[in-house]
Amino acid sequence: xxxxxxxxxxxxxxxxxxxxxxxxxxxxxxxxxxxxxxxxxxxxxxxxxxxxxxxxxxxxxxxxxxxxxxxxxxxxxxxxxxxxxxxxxxxxxxxxxxxxxxxxxxxxxxxxxxxxxxxxxxxxxxxxxxxxxxxxxxxxxxxxxxxxxxxxxxxxxxxxxxxxxxxxxxxxxxxxxxxxxxxxxxxxxxxxxxxxxxxxxxxxxxxxxxxxxxxxxxxxxxxxxxxxxxxxxxxxxxxxxxxxxxxxxxxxxxxxxxxxxxxxxxxxxxxxxxxxxxxxxxxxxxxxxxxxxxxxxxxxxxxxxxxxxxxxxxxxxxxxxxxxxxxxxxxxxxxxxxxxxxxxxxxxxxxxxxxxxxxxxxxxxxxxxxxxxxxxxxxxxxxxxxxxxxxxxxxxxxxxxxxxxxxxxxxx
Amino acid sequence: xxxxxxxxxxxxxxxxxxxxxxxxxxxxxxxxxxxxxxxxxxxxxxxxxxxxxxxxxxxxxxxxxxxxxxxxxxxxxxxxxxxxxxxxxxxxxxxxxxxxxxxxxxxxxxxxxxxxxxxxxxxxxxxxxxxxxxxxxxxxxxxxxxxxxxxxxxxxxxxxxxxxxxxxxxxxxxxxxxxxxxxxxxxxxxxxxxxxxxxxxxxxxxxxxxxxxxxxxxxxxxxxxxxxxxxxxxxx
Amino acid sequence: xxxxxxxxxxxxxxxxxxxxxxxxxxxxxxxxxxxxxxxxxxxxxxxxxxxxxxxxxxxxxxxxxxxxxxxxxxxxxxxxxxxxxxxxxxxxxxxxxxxxxxxxxxxxxxxxxxxxxxxxxxxxxxxxxxxxxxxxxxxxxxxxxxxxxxxxxxxxxxxxxxxxxxxxxxxxxxxxxxxxxxxxxxxxxxxxxxxxxxxxxxxxxxxxxxxxxxxxxxxxxxxxxxxxxxxxxxxxxxxxxxxxxxxxxxxxxxx
Numbered sequence: 032x033x034x035x036x037x038x039x040x041x042x043x044x045x046x047x048x049x050x051x052x053x054x055x056x057x058x059x060x061x062x063x064x065x066x067x068x069x070x071x072x073x074x075x076x077x078x079x080x081x082x083x084x085x086x087x088x089x090x091x092x093x094x095x096x097x098x099x100x101x102x103x104x105x106x107x108x109x110x111x112x113x114x115x116x117x118x119x120x121x122x123x124x125x126x127x128x129x130x131x132x133x134x135x136x137x138x139x140x141x142x143x144x145x146x147x148x149x150x151x152x153x154x155x156x157x158x159x160x161x162x163x164x165x166x167x168x169x170x171x172x173x174x175x176x177x178x179x180x181x182x183x184x185x186x187x188x189x190x191x192x193x194x195x196x197x198x199x200x201x202x203x204x205x206x207x208x209x210x211x212x213x214x215x216x217x218x219x220x221x222x223x224x225x226x227x228x229x230x231x232x233x234x235x236x237x238x239x240x241x242x243x244x245x246x247x248x249x250x251x252x253x254x255x256x257x258x259x260x261x262x263x264x265x266x267x268x269x270x271x272x273x274x275x276x277x278x279x280x281x282x283x284x285x286x287x288x289x290x291x292x293x294x295x296x297x298x299x300x301x302x303x304x305x306x307x308x309x310x311x312x313x314x315x316x317x318x319x320x321x322x323x324x325x326x327x328x329x330x331x332x333x334x335x336x337x338x339x340x341x342x343x344x345x346x347x348x349x350x351x352x353x354x355x356x357x358x359x360x361x362x363x364x365x366x367x368x369x370x371x372x373x374x375x376x377x378x379x380x381x382x383x384x385x386x387x388x389x390x391x392x393x394x395x396x397x398x399x400x401x402x403x404x405x406x407x408x409x410x411x412x413x414x415x416x417x418x419x420x421x422x423x424x425x426x427x428x429x430x431x432x433x434x435x436x437x438x439x440x441x442x443x
Numbered sequence: 444x445x446x447x448x449x450x451x452x453x454x455x456x457x458x459x460x461x462x463x464x465x466x467x468x469x470x471x472x473x474x475x476x477x478x479x480x481x482x483x484x485x486x487x488x489x490x491x492x493x494x495x496x497x498x499x500x501x502x503x504x505x506x507x508x509x510x511x512x513x514x515x516x517x518x519x520x521x522x523x524x525x526x527x528x529x530x531x532x533x534x535x536x537x538x539x540x541x542x543x544x545x546x547x548x549x550x551x552x553x554x555x556x557x558x559x560x561x562x563x564x565x566x567x568x569x570x571x572x573x574x575x576x577x578x579x580x581x582x583x584x585x586x587x588x589x590x591x592x593x594x595x596x597x598x599x600x601x602x603x604x605x606x607x608x609x610x611x612x613x614x615x616x617x618x619x620x621x622x623x624x625x626x627x628x629x630x631x632x633x634x635x636x637x638x639x640x641x642x643x644x645x646x647x648x649x650x651x652x653x654x655x656x657x658x659x660x661x662x663x664x665x666x667x668x669x670x671x672x673x674x675x676x677x678x679x
Numbered sequence: 680x681x682x683x684x685x686x687x688x689x690x691x692x693x694x695x696x697x698x699x700x701x702x703x704x705x706x707x708x709x710x711x712x713x714x715x716x717x718x719x720x721x722x723x724x725x726x727x728x729x730x731x732x733x734x735x736x737x738x739x740x741x742x743x744x745x746x747x748x749x750x751x752x753x754x755x756x757x758x759x760x761x762x763x764x765x766x767x768x769x770x771x772x773x774x775x776x777x778x779x780x781x782x783x784x785x786x787x788x789x790x791x792x793x794x795x796x797x798x799x800x801x802x803x804x805x806x807x808x809x810x811x812x813x814x815x816x817x818x819x820x821x822x823x824x825x826x827x828x829x830x831x832x833x834x835x836x837x838x839x840x841x842x843x844x845x846x847x848x849x850x851x852x853x854x855x856x857x858x859x860x861x862x863x864x865x866x867x868x869x870x871x872x873x874x875x876x877x878x879x880x881x882x883x884x885x886x887x888x889x890x891x892x893x894x895x896x897x898x899x900x901x902x903x904x905x906x907x908x909x910x911x912x913x914x915x916x917x918x919x920x921x922x923x924x925x926x927x928x929x930x931x932x933x934x
Contacts, residue, residue, distance in 0.1 A: 280885060282898070306889065328889040349720075351889060401852045403860045406868060406897060408889060409723070410877060411731060412845040454933070491757045494933040516759035526750035528690070536754075543682050543758060 034223055038172045038201045057081025065090055065098070065106070072096050080104045093118045100126035103157065108132040114161070117145045123152045132161035134189060141166035141191065145173060153178060163191035164212060170199040175207060182211040187235050192217040204229060214240040215257065222246050237262045249274060260285040260305060269295040279305045286327070289314050297322060299443070307332045315339050323443055324348070329355045338362035344441045347371060354390035354431070357399045361431040365390065369437040377438045388436035391427045393420035444469050444591065444622055445490060450499035452485055459485045460496065461646035472623040474633045476670065477643035483626045484523060487593055491520055516544060519584035523595040525576045529569030533560060533579055536568060546587055554582040557608050573600045581609055591622045598632055610636065630667035680764040683755065687772030691744065697780050700736055704784025718793045722801060722884060725789065729805045730877055733781060734812045735837050741773045741816030742833040746826040753934045766929045770817055770922055774810040781805050797883040804876040811872045811917045818925040821932060844871045861896040872917040875910050
């Protein structure tokens with residue numbers, strides 16, 4: 032966190048240093064096009080762009096200038112070009128409407144692409160119907176803030192990601208609103224970065240797609256109604272705090288899909304109405320505290336390949352199945368959670384149930400082993416089996432249990 | 444009019460009807476007699492289509508009973524033990540039957556009147572005594588002016604007065620030329636009514652004769668004596 | 680035929696058990712929709728009602744009614760009426776009255792609280808299930824002369840359709856787990872109208888995603904219009920076949 036703050040400070044200092052000329056672009060101004068102004072500018076200059084529709088082709092910004100739109104000027108890519116290519120450090124792009132980038136199967140056209148730069152800031156832009164929205168490769172310490180990205184593609188192949196970061200470090204993705212892309216936010220080989228207060232919804236595939244990216248934090252984001260939820264894979268030291276995973280409802284949709292994750296924290300998140308709240312596979316050393324699982328199909332699907340996962344002080348309410356698992360070996364620790372299906376008692380009035388709770392129902396176990404048994408979903412026989420299994424456990428894993436189930440919801 | 448050919452019926456292993464063949468024509472009044480369990484009621488139920496024979500054919504005015512059903516509109520049937528929906532009232536049953544049969548001809552309500560059933564129209568069938576039930580059955584059998592009347596033990600359970608009313612009704616209708624088929628154990632009653640006798644035993648017809656022929660054959664004037672005579676002859 | 684149907688319908692509707700059944704359904708639907716915080720949950724609770732209570736009441740009531748109407752049937756058979764029409768009227772009366780009770784007791788409240796495809800499917804399935812179990816009851820009642828045996832048979836059939844059949848399915852699943860069974864399961868479910876109704880209703884609800892979770896086949900088949908159409912057709916067959924078989928038996932029955 033310190034590192035991040037430090038980088039923000041540096042960015043501000045740079046911006047302050049770069050005080051220079053102010054140039055105007057507009058139909059009634061000296062410069063009729065943005066590219067003409069950029070060609071004439073020196074590093075440190077500020078270019079103010081009046082409202083208008085600009086057909087710049089591929090606008091390349093190769094000087095450290097600040098571009099600021101007045102009244103949301105439009106930079107139209109005419110479905111042929113990459114609208115803005117940022118190829119200088121410290122560029123600020125603020126307040127533009129960027130639309131209709133080219134679409135290609137070979138080149139990753141983007142509304143805004145940042146090439147191998149430091150301290151670039153892209154903020155308050157509206158990006159509509161672009162292939163990729165904001166694309167950063169080999170960048171360090173860039174800020175992407177308060178942008179609104181919307182695409183309306185129908186097919187996954189013809190759509191790029193909203194905010195796409197590749198091999199970058201110390202990025203700050205803050206307060207953006209992303210919808211209609213393939214993946215809302217895509218991170219691959221991105222380290223030490225923050226994803227904070229974004230809303231990523233109605234994207235075709237994942238709201239957040241996160242791979243090989245270590246030591247990142249994402250907090251207070253909303254991921255809602257994405258094709259397959261959120262995927263976080265092959266990463267370590269990831270912190271996920273206070274996010275809202277909601278309405279990722281459909282075949283093979285997850286609140287989060289966690290795969291090969293280690294040494295991470297999942298705290299204070301809300302999982303509501305997802306087919307599976309969390310699907311977790313091959314993970315180790317993960318601490319999950321104070322999350323709320325509400326009205327999911329499966330609150331938690333935890334594969335036997337996971338170990339040292341600690342669940343404590345979580346609320347499980349209204350889920351069809353609380354926990355699903357595929358093995359009998361359990362190396363994870365469930366303790367002090369609230370389960371609304373708990374039917375035990377608390378004689379000593381210490382607010383902790385006196386008998387353990389087994390969150391894996393027999394039927395969910397059967398479905399895991401014999402998937403076609405799903406055809407018996409909500410039939411009389413399966414509910415009878417679950418009831419009898421509660422009395423005499425035989426098939427469900429013996430030691431997958433919460434020894435101290437809470438009698439009352441954890442106040443969150 | 445009624446023609447049975449080689450009629451057979453078994454209930455499980457019990458053979459109730461054994462190649463029964465007989466014909467009965469309009470104007471005849473035939474008594475079906477024989478010991479208990481000889482197949483009289485089963486034969487009657489076959490004619491009404493209530494029991495389906497295993498083999499053989501039954502024709503009614505040349506209409507095959509097993510396929511037809513319209514013929515039943517020409518039959519009035521009085522069962523041995525009347526069985527009616529218990530929660531229906533007498534009046535409702537009679538109205539319902541009239542409604543279902545939907546005949547345009549006027550109803551013959553003689554028996555209803557002479558039995559005084561109208562006063563009882565609001566009584567439920569389930570609460571009736573055996574005798575009243577029989578009165579209802581008899582009234583229903585005659586109600587639609589049928590060409591054929593099949594009466595199974597008509598006077599059993601009736602008080603002498605009602606019995607007499609019924610007998611008179613039978614005689615009156617017989618004189619109109621209707622076909623009667625009556626079973627009874629009380630042979631003395633049949634004397635003045637029947638013209639033909641069918642005697643059955645263990646599912647087979649032992650004989651089928653006119654009353655006169657039977658009487659002259661055994662030299663008795665009373666039917667009961669004639670039958671007794673006959674039975675002692677056959678068993679001897 | 681219309682006249683017999685009229686008498687039977689009137690008689691059944693006068694029956695206090697049908698009235699009690701209607702009130703019971705009403706009470707349950709209103710409690711369910713009043714207690715649960717979302718109508719979706721209410722519908723899920725109602726699902727159990729449709730799958731267990733409705734078949735049970737229909738099969739038992741219809742069986743007992745037919746045994747109790749033995750005298751009535753006997754009376755009608757000696758009248759100039761076709762046996763087919765008598766039996767059809769009995770079926771029509773029972774199916775009509777019980778469907779009517781279901782629609783008043785559960786159908787209208789459901790449509791009132793949840794006027795959606797799910798609600799509509801639920802009512803349709805409830806009516807179909809009512810009629811199917813009346814048809815099955817008629818088969819049970821015509822099969823044996825003994826009332827106690829007949830009611831026993833009806834209860835057994837209910838138990839079979841709502842519990843034992845699914846147990847059998849589970850058994851098959853366990854035994855043949857190594858084979859791809861999804862497609863077979865779709866076929867097998869056609870053998871139990873209760874399962875068909877359950878799947879069709881579930882696929883109209885948003886829990887359907889759970890069914891698509893393990894194998895898309897259920898959804899691909901039952902979820903499509905064609906699949907629903909075929910399923911409803913199979914359910915109609917479940918009315919037609921038991922009824923025709925019972926009619927065949929009734930035509931040959933000695934009274």
